[in-house]
C-alpha cells in the first residue's frame with residue numbers, strides 16, 4: 481500500500497483569520513498534487529508570543545476561525561488533515577492556560593483524535609533565548625495513537641521529540657507513522673532537529689512526519705523550518721531546504737515498516753532491568 485502524504489511548512493501570522501488565509505492555499509496545492517494525508521506544523525492557528533495579544537486571541541477550538549476553516553477545507557477537498565497543533569482554550573476547569581493541541585480531521589471534516597502536547601518547553605538556551613511554555617500551556621496527560629485508513633498515527637508535538645520513551649510506547653501501541661509538528665528554535669534546530677527525527681524513526685521503525693514553522697514571524701521570533709519526512713529505516717525521504725512556506729510531498733511504501741522491523745526486531749527485545757545502581 482502506498483500513501484501520498486504532504487507536509488505544509490508555514491510562517492504562521494498572528495491572528496487565526498490570517499493564519500487560515502496563509503495555510504489554506506498550500507493545503508489546496510497539496511490536495512491537487514494527490515496527497516491523501518496532509519499535516520501542518522505546531523501553532524498553525526496562531527503563532528503569537530506577545531502575551532496580551534495571545535490571551536485575547538485564544539479561544540475554544542470550536543470557535544477558532546482557523547480550526548473551523550481547516551475542518552471545512554478537509555471536507556471540501558476530501559483529505560485527512562492533521563492540524564499539527566492549535567493553541568486553544570484547554571477546556572479544563574480551574575486552569576486559565578491554553579492547550580497546545582494536535583487535532584486529526586478525517587476526510588469528512590470530523591475531528592477523530594485530539595492530543596495535548598505532553599512536554600512543555602521551559603528552557604534557557606546558551607544564546608539567552610528563553611521559553612517558559614508552562615506559563616501559558618497546560619500540558620496534556622495522555623499519549624494517542626489514532627486510527628487512519630493507512631495504519632496507526634502517533635500524535636506528538638515539537639519538544640516531545642526529546643523524550644524517546646514516548647515514541648517507543650507509540651510504536652508498541654500500533655503506530656506506523658508518527659507526527660512531530662514543530663516550531664523549533666533556530667539554535668536547537670541547527671544542532672539537533674535532523675538527528676532527533678532520524679533517531680526517532682530508527683528506534684521505532686515508523687515513518688516520521690515533521691512539518692515545521694520556518695523563518696521570522698510577526699512577533700519577532702525565528703523558527704528553524706527544514707520540514708522533513710523520514711522512512712522507518714532512518715532515511716530522509718523529503719526535506720525542505722530552507723524556511724520558506726512550501727509543500728513537501730512523499731509516497732510512503734507502508735510495507736517498509738515491516739521490512740525495517742523484521743531486519744532489526746528491537747521493539748520485541750525490551751528487557752525489564754533493575755534501575756541504575758549508584759556506585760559510591
Ligand SMILES: O=C(O)CNC(=O)[C@H](CS)NC(=O)CCC(=O)C(=O)O
Nearest residue numbers: 523601611613638639663664665668
Ligand atoms: O507556543 C506556541 O505558540 C507554539 N509552541 C512552541 O513554539 C513550542 C513551545 S515555546 N516550541 C517548542 O516546543 C520548541 C522546542 C525546541 O525548539 C527544542 O526542543 O529544541
